[in-house]
Amino acid sequence: MPIERVDGFYFHPTSRERVLAQRHADPAKTPWTPMAKPLAECTVTLVSTAGIFMKDDVSYDYERERREGTWGDPTHREIPKSAGQDDVEYSHLHVDTSFMAEDRNVSWPVDVFLDFEREGKIGALAETLYSIMGYIPNFNPLVKRTAPLMIEKMKAEGVDAAFLYPV
Amino acid sequence: MPETTERVCVPRAVFVQYPFGRQLGVVGDYAGQRLICEDMAALLEEAQAPNAYRHLPYEWPEPPEATKWRPDVPPPIFSVRQGQEGGHNLLDDFKDEERAAYTDSGR
Numbered sequence: 001m002p003i004e005r006v007d008g009f010y011f012h013p014t015s016r017e018r019v020l021a022q023r024h025a026d027p028a029k030t031p032w033t034p035m036a037k038p039l040a041e042c043t044v045t046l047v048s049t050a051g052i053f054m055k056d057d058v059s060y061d062y063e064r065e066r067r068e069g070t071w072g073d074p075t076h077r078e079i080p081k082s083a084g085q086d087d088v089e090y091s092h093l094h095v096d097t098s099f100m101a102e103d104r105n106v107s108w109p110v111d112v113f114l115d116f117e118r119e120g121k122i123g124a125l126a127e128t129l130y131s132i133m134g135y136i137p138n139f140n141p142l143v144k145r146t147a148p149l150m151i152e153k154m155k156a157e158g159v160d161a162a163f164l165y166p167v
Numbered sequence: 168m169p170e171t172t173e174r175v176c177v178p179r180a181v182f183v184q185y186p187f188g189r190q191l192g193v194v195g196d197y198a199g200q201r202l203i204c205e206d207m208a209a210l211l212e213e214a215q216a217p218n219a220y221r222h223l224p225y226e227w228p229e230p231p232e233a234t235k236w237r238p239d240v241p242p243p244i245f246s247v248r249q250g251q252e253g254g255h256n257l258l259d260d261f262k263d264e265e266r267a268a269y270t271d272s273g274r
Contacts, residue, residue: 002224006182008168011231019168025176030217032178039212050188069243093242095188096235103194111197112204121208135242163207167188 035161042160045126047150048108049134050100050167051091053077060091060133072133074141076150079129081110094135095167107167126157134167169220179214181207183223186236193228 009016035042051060060073079088085104090097099106110129116122130150136142154162169182183190183203192199203223210221227234 003184003226004222004224006169006184006222008170008182010184011186011234011236019170019174022171022174024174027176027218030176030178032217034215035212039208066243069245069247092188093238093240094244096238097188099189099194105197105200106189106191106194109191109200109204112201115201116204116208135244161211163204163211165190167190 037160039122039161040120041123043124043126043158044113044122044161044163045154045157045159046108046110046113046129047162047164048129048131048167049092049165050095050097050107050131051093051133052079052088052108052131053091054079054083054088059089062091062093065093065135070137072135072137074132074136074138074146076130076132076146078153079131081114081125081127081129083110083129092133092135092167097167100167107165109165113163123160126154126159128153128157130162169222173218173220176218178217179210179219181210181221181223183225185225185227186231186234188236199225 008019053059054077057077060075060077062073065072088104090100090104090108100108105111108131110125113122113125117125130153132142132146169180172180172182181203185192191203203225206221206223210219
């Protein structure tokens with residue numbers, strides 16, 4: 001029977017109590033930017049939380065996370081859209097990233113979006129794609145510093161929309 | 168996870184009952200991976216107001232007990248949790264050294 005409502009605890013039932021204890025934000029304050037033009041005219045980018053970084057770039061700070069288990073690296077990495085499957089590391093410590101190492105499109109659909117670009121479904125895939133490492137309990141640096149840095153680069157590249165892929 | 172996303176409140180989100188690390192499908196299933204990306208693109212174009220959420224009907228081919236998503240090496244937070252029984256609030260331990268600074272400056 002097709003799923004009508006996704007059960008987020010289906011694969012991770014032990015997270016139920018912790019997740020349901022989170023407070024609710026006010027939906028009336030959710031930000032909103034309407035689409036200004038058809039997707040076929042938009043430049044889009046991708047954002048992953050899989051801890052992706054170029055092999056010649058600096059890794060996320062896993063040494064500190066190993067020392068302090070309630071801390072996660074809040075910085076981001078930029079990945080050129082020309083980077084191939086094996087040009088990057090997939091490094092999140094909380095999720096098995098070995099499947100991404102076999103086929104990035106299980107969570108990082110660069111090849112799908114390159115096809116969208118060729119087919120004209122999107123206007124263009126931006127030159128720069130982005131990743132964070134999604135275990136960031138210390139989220140203020142992410143919100144106050146990392147996100148603005150990514151947004152600044154997206155605006156400079158004329159990005160109209162970002163597709164986020166939480167791992 | 169809709170239970171988290173609907174608490175955070177985001178402009179648009181698509182939910183699929185697939186495991187962490189493979190939320191677009193199994194290795195090599197390009198058609199299935201693309202289908203979910205197309206669902207995301209459709210919501211981007213069709214949503215008219217924030218908190219626009221869409222649940223996708225696709226079913227994962229394995230039962231959850233047979234589906235691997237955890238890494239072979241447990242993450243560091245596991246050892247922290249094991250040492251804190253009895254209702255200890257882990258949030259009290261989160262090391263957000265910049266939170267106080269931002270709060271103090273009104274940002």
